[in-house]
Amino acid sequence: MKKQFVLGIILALILLPFAGETIQAESVNRGGVVNKTASVQGVIVRNFNPFSPNALHSTYGGFYETLVFANTIEGDVEPWLAQEFYWEDDLQTLIFELEEDVYWNDGEKFTANDVEFTLSLGREHDAIHQAGIWDQGLTEVNALDDYTVEFKFDEVNTTVLADVGGIYIVPEHIWSDVEDPVEFENDYPVGTGPFMYEEGSFTEMSYSLERNPDYWQLGEDGEPLPYIDGVQYKGATGNEQASMMIITGEVDWGTYFIPNIDRNFVQRDPENHHYWLPEGNLVYLNLNNERWPFENRNVRRALAKVLDKERMTEVMGSGAIPAPQSGVKSAFDDWVPESAQEQKVDVDVVKARELLEEEGFSENDEGTYVKDGEELSFELYVPSGWTDWINAAENIATQLELAGINIDIEQVAWPSPFNDNIINGDYKMSFSFTDSGISPFYQFDNILPSRHYAPVGEEATNDSQVRYRNDLVDEAFDGYRKSDDPDEQMEYMQTILDEFIYDMPMIPLFFNPTWFQYNTSNFVGWPNEDDPYALPHTGGMDKMQIFLNLQPTN
Amino acid sequence: MKYFLRKTIWLLFALIIALLINFILPRLMPGDPALVVVSQLEGADPEALDAIRTAFGVEMDRNIILQFFDYVRNIFRGDLGLSISHFPAPVWRVLSQALPWTIGLVGLATLISFVLGTLLGITVAWRRESKVSDVIISIFLFIRSFPFFWLALILVYFFAFENAWFPLGGGRDVAVRAENTWEFIRSVAYHGFLPGLTIAVSSLGFWLLTIRNNMINVLAEDYITVARAKGLSDSRIKYNYAARNAILPSVSGIAMALGFVVGGSLITEIVFSYPGVGFMLYEAVQQRDYPLLQAIFLFITIGVLFANFFADIAILALDPRVRDGDK
Numbered sequence: 001m002k003k004q005f006v007l008g009i010i011l012a013l014i015l016l017p018f019a020g021e022t023i024q025a026e027s028v029n030r031g032g033v034v035n036k037t038a039s040v041q042g043v044i045v046r047n048f049n050p051f052s053p054n055a056l057h058s059t060y061g062g063f064y065e066t067l068v069f070a071n072t073i074e075g076d077v078e079p080w081l082a083q084e085f086y087w088e089d090d091l092q093t094l095i096f097e098l099e100e101d102v103y104w105n106d107g108e109k110f111t112a113n114d115v116e117f118t119l120s121l122g123r124e125h126d127a128i129h130q131a132g133i134w135d136q137g138l139t140e141v142n143a144l145d146d147y148t149v150e151f152k153f154d155e156v157n158t159t160v161l162a163d164v165g166g167i168y169i170v171p172e173h174i175w176s177d178v179e180d181p182v183e184f185e186n187d188y189p190v191g192t193g194p195f196m197y198e199e200g201s202f203t204e205m206s207y208s209l210e211r212n213p214d215y216w217q218l219g220e221d222g223e224p225l226p227y228i229d230g231v232q233y234k235g236a237t238g239n240e241q242a243s244m245m246i247i248t249g250e251v252d253w254g255t256y257f258i259p260n261i262d263r264n265f266v267q268r269d270p271e272n273h274h275y276w277l278p279e280g281n282l283v284y285l286n287l288n289n290e291r292w293p294f295e296n297r298n299v300r301r302a303l304a305k306v307l308d309k310e311r312m313t314e315v316m317g318s319g320a321i322p323a324p325q326s327g328v329k330s331a332f333d334d335w336v337p338e339s340a341q342e343q344k345v346d347v348d349v350v351k352a353r354e355l356l357e358e359e360g361f362s363e364n365d366e367g368t369y370v371k372d373g374e375e376l377s378f379e380l381y382v383p384s385g386w387t388d389w390i391n392a393a394e395n396i397a398t399q400l401e402l403a404g405i406n407i408d409i410e411q412v413a414w415p416s417p418f419n420d421n422i423i424n425g426d427y428k429m430s431f432s433f434t435d436s437g438i439s440p441f442y443q444f445d446n447i448l449p450s451r452h453y454a455p456v457g458e459e460a461t462n463d464s465q466v467r468y469r470n471d472l473v474d475e476a477f478d479g480y481r482k483s484d485d486p487d488e489q490m491e492y493m494q495t496i497l498d499e500f501i502y503d504m505p506m507i508p509l510f511f512n513p514t515w516f517q518y519n520t521s522n523f524v525g526w527p528n529e530d531d532p533y534a535l536p537h538t539g540g541m542d543k544m545q546i547f548l549n550l551q552p553t554n
Numbered sequence: 555m556k557y558f559l560r561k562t563i564w565l566l567f568a569l570i571i572a573l574l575i576n577f578i579l580p581r582l583m584p585g586d587p588a589l590v591v592v593s594q595l596e597g598a599d600p601e602a603l604d605a606i607r608t609a610f611g612v613e614m615d616r617n618i619i620l621q622f623f624d625y626v627r628n629i630f631r632g633d634l635g636l637s638i639s640h641f642p643a644p645v646w647r648v649l650s651q652a653l654p655w656t657i658g659l660v661g662l663a664t665l666i667s668f669v670l671g672t673l674l675g676i677t678v679a680w681r682r683e684s685k686v687s688d689v690i691i692s693i694f695l696f697i698r699s700f701p702f703f704w705l706a707l708i709l710v711y712f713f714a715f716e717n718a719w720f721p722l723g724g725g726r727d728v729a730v731r732a733e734n735t736w737e738f739i740r741s742v743a744y745h746g747f748l749p750g751l752t753i754a755v756s757s758l759g760f761w762l763l764t765i766r767n768n769m770i771n772v773l774a775e776d777y778i779t780v781a782r783a784k785g786l787s788d789s790r791i792k793y794n795y796a797a798r799n800a801i802l803p804s805v806s807g808i809a810m811a812l813g814f815v816v817g818g819s820l821i822t823e824i825v826f827s828y829p830g831v832g833f834m835l836y837e838a839v840q841q842r843d844y845p846l847l848q849a850i851f852l853f854i855t856i857g858v859l860f861a862n863f864f865a866d867i868a869i870l871a872l873d874p875r876v877r878d879g880d881k
């Protein structure tokens with residue numbers, strides 16, 4: 001029963017993209033090697049350790065897989081190595097029921113013991129990537145039988161599902177002999193994934209994968225996925241070099257910024273050259289709510305009233321997508337309550353000036369607002385060399401000048417000391433970004449809850465925190481976390497958004513686009529605006545849906 | 555002999571100073587390298603931070619002098635530490651991906667341009683009254699004056715992007731494995747042609763002009779006139795009398811240039827997506843990868859020092875005055 005359900009989902013995923021295309025659903029093409037940019041600048045260093053921050057992208061999903069797949073476009077958690085997962089009634093025990101027909105690519109069987117072992121690695125080694133899982137209330141992980149694992153927590157928090165289910169599972173029979181999993185480079189990965197490392201293919205700027213002939217997920221023809229024979233990753237030193245590779249057709253899948261994309265890329269071959277730039281991470285203007293004048297809600301709102309993000313992204317010309325005041329991406333629009341829409345701060349410079357004047361600010365000779373001898377004049381921190389953000393910062397300075405606010409742009413090296421300033425509160429205005437998740441909850445959870453708060457001079461617990469405190473918001477975050485009912489969670493989220501839009505503790509600016517160009521001359525089945533079945537993001541599991549869906553054209 | 559000894563002692567002394575500076579400089583830079591790693595390792599706690607600091611050898615509270623001795627000892631053991639931006643790969647593994655390409659491409663291009671430039675320079679100076687010489691010199695003055703990266707971009711645009719005569723980038727064809735020796739060499743040569751041409755063409759002018767100017771001075775010397783009067787053959791005067799003296803500054807120059815080969819050629823490597831040290835150095839600076847930076851600087855320093863040492867030895871062989879002064 002369960003199995004059929006999973007198969008149904010997989011089938012639906014596979015069938016979906018072909019609806020309306022000329023390819024018949026029954027006829028499946030197999031073969032071909034997809035060429036893809038490696039998303040690494042310069043020399044590629046071999047590293048297939050899924051617990052290392054620098055592992056090559058194929059490690060995630062290509063070799064090693066997760067229990068569940070957090071689909072950030074659909075906004076839900078889908079089965080993967082676990083065919084079913086659910087919370088026990090007390091919401092403190094999470095059960096994963098595993099697929100029963102999965103083998104490691106060396107022939108050994110994949111069981112619940114591998115899951116238990118993988119999690120134990122994180123407990124023993126603080127420095128490995130997934131170690132943070134154990135700080136989220138996880139107390140034990142037990143294999144109940146060969147295909148059932150339970151995760152026990154000491155508090156109720158349903159939002160950890162995507163995190164704990166998103167750990168890449170490694171085989172116990174290999175990794176139990178690894179002396180130090182932190183410094184292990186894992187040259188010959190043994191995983192459950194649809195691809196295997198192709199022996200001898202590693203060079204300074206390329207490497208390739210071949211299909212795992214015994215992969216556990218089946219295609220429409222009843223044979224194991226993937227349809228393609230392999231993937232060839234190709235490196236480049238930078239944006240321009242990688243763009244040339246996708247423009248000339250040297251790669252099928254591009255992940256880089258191309259200026260003037262319609263003319264430079266699409267027009268070269270309108271039939272086959274396509275792109276889709278869905279919304280990625282949220283970039284926002286980080287205001288220090290603990291320091292003058294941003295402890296004043298009306299000053300923050302005045303700033304939000306001035307900033308015209310449409311104009312900003314137009315000037316940037318990088319494909320960035322303007323963010324609404326709620327900071328919620330369009331895929332999650334139904335999370336934004338009516339009430340929040342009403343409170344929305346519209347762009348209106350005149351109103352912004354009035355708001356500042358009501359707060360007792362008055363213009364000085366240079367046209368800058370002053371109160372009690374202090375000017376509205378700030379340094380805006382932006383990571384040095386991040387050109388699209390620097391363009392945005394310059395545009396912010398121009399726009400705020402119209403409202404009597406003076407901005408000096410300071411470029412600082414990222415991540416240190418750029419983040420040091422934010423963590424210690426030694427700033428007034430800075431750029432920041434936050435990861436999005438499977439609902440708006442996750443991005444705001446990185447910023448708004450008062451658990452991140454620390455007085456200026458002391459270290460706040462998150463890189464992207466604005467030193468904001470609001471009891472209502474805290475309660476709503478807590479409520480959301482303690483519920484597994486989507487409707488209830490939506491209500492809590494709406495409270496958070498209501499308060500957020502009223503308080504404007506930070507100003508959402510734009511979404512970084514997810515760079516994605518594709519060429520249909522060799523392969524079809526790419527996601528796009530009409531069929532957004534997966535986020536074309538190359539880092540985590542998202543890309544696997546695409547690799548498992550691609551078919552050669554003939 | 556005394557000259558040789560003096561140069562050797564100087565080499566050792568310079569090496570120690572270089573090691574010391576190489577050790578101190580990264581420690582003077584602002585920003586905490588461990589934090590860079592931690593920002594990549596999500597969720598690492600303060601204990602992990604200390605573990606990372608230890609792994610990278612940036613132990614803040616350990617005696618700085620002891621740290622220096624550890625550093626020197628590790629270098630002699632061939633242990634250059636772990637790279638920060640490629641953690642957990644050791645620096646040596648990262649660097650060895652790029653070093654052969656850089657030495658091959660930049661080294662070969664530099665040597666070719668030196669040999670060609672010098673030979674051409676000698677000829678041009680010898681026939682300095684002919685029209686052809688004027689034309690050649692004008693051409694190279696012109697080439698020298700336009701920027702390096704412009705030439706690289708033009709080459710890549712016309713010969714790789716618009717017309718796919720040469721590859722857009724990379725060191726070799728990804729499908730060619732090193733086992734097929736001939737095919738591999740052909741592929742490397744094919745990929746290295748445009749970047750090599752850029753480096754060779756843009757530095758050729760320098761060698762040409764250096765030797766030419768010296769040569770013209772030397773040709774005005776009395777001993778050349780004497781040689782002519784003695785009825786020596788033209789080629790003997792040209793190479794053994796004039797060029798041998800005129801080449802001395804060029805030898806020092808090429809030593810310097812070869813020393814810097816290890817540092818790669820940043821712009822060429824970026825434009826041609828070449829897997830070299832220059833771009834690696836640039837990335838290491840951006841990502842504050844101190845262990846990698848230190849290693850690259852170390853190689854550059856050692857390269858320059860030894861190249862100079864060998865240049866001094868070569869001059870000893872070429873210039874009798876150095877030997878005579880020794881007596």
